[in-house]
Amino acid sequence: MEIYSLIMPMYGGSRFARLAVDSLIRHSSMPARLLLVVEPANTEEDDAWLRSLPDAWPGPLRIMRNPERLGYYATVNRGVHACETDMAVIFTTDQVAAPEWDRCLLEAVKPRRFVTGRLVESGANLIADGNLWKNFGYQPEEFDEQAFVHYCRTFQPDRWLDLPRHYIPMAFHVKDFIDAGMFREVWDTGNAKTTREDFDFFLRVHRLGFELVEVQKPLSYHFQSGSRKGRFRYSFLNAVYPYGLKHVHRWLTGYVSPYNALWAQGARVPET
Numbered sequence: 001m002e003i004y005s006l007i008m009p010m011y012g013g014s015r016f017a018r019l020a021v022d023s024l025i026r027h028s029s030m031p032a033r034l035l036l037v038v039e040p041a042n043t044e045e046d047d048a049w050l051r052s053l054p055d056a057w058p059g060p061l062r063i064m065r066n067p068e069r070l071g072y073y074a075t076v077n078r079g080v081h082a083c084e085t086d087m088a089v090i091f092t093t094d095q096v097a098a099p100e101w102d103r104c105l106l107e108a109v110k111p112r113r114f115v116t117g118r119l120v121e122s123g124a125n126l127i128a129d130g131n132l133w134k135n136f137g138y139q140p141e142e143f144d145e146q147a148f149v150h151y152c153r154t155f156q157p158d159r160w161l162d163l164p165r166h167y168i169p170m171a172f173h174v175k176d177f178i179d180a181g182m183f184r185e186v187w188d189t190g191n192a193k194t195t196r197e198d199f200d201f202f203l204r205v206h207r208l209g210f211e212l213v214e215v216q217k218p219l220s221y222h223f224q225s226g227s228r229k230g231r232f233r234y235s236f237l238n239a240v241y242p243y244g245l246k247h248v249h250r251w252l253t254g255y256v257s258p259y260n261a262l263w264a265q266g267a268r269v270p271e272t
Contacts, residue, residue, distance in 0.1 A: 007079035017093035073183035098152035101218035130165030157216030
């Protein structure tokens, strides 16, 4: 019997998606129902990989194709509505899972609690505070899985639960996600602090009385495939960005992280 549904939006990029799914097959320790929700932006190579996926995935699988471009958050919402399990995890096709990633994440889930994991990234991310800066490859062909797995097994977090800095992966009870109103599907472009649907979701969930936590393990590797060209073009910035440039960026843009916003609204770290 499947314990949870694994919701994965896909926007082409089967080179990344193949590596993501292969890592989930190798490193998951609990049975999952895979829901791959595909936006209509795929190449022939992507479609060929999708046709081969039923032979590779060891459990129940459903591939849903959006009739038109819905955007990331609407695509996630559609996957949640299609869940046939009580619990679900959002995972992206440009991530790689560490061993037992799902067990560590789901063991922290309880009713009215949303649980996120922690990311390892090779390049600059203008959004998240809590990423670990370590390069295991910029492209799928360069990914050093052996080094990544070793790093994950030896990584010692300074705490187990904290307020979330980002939300991928995110585990939850499906009913809780629906009761919280799901992701907004229209951007509020008038305010830089509220244009991110995940940011809005965190603050709304907190106001509704749900608990929000980030589990320091498991780790997952995030390629940030949507911004990788910029990172190659300005790769000299990657080394200095974590040590100051992000603060300049936030001063110029008015960016507020989910972590800081939740603290400002009175959210506190739950007792472990």
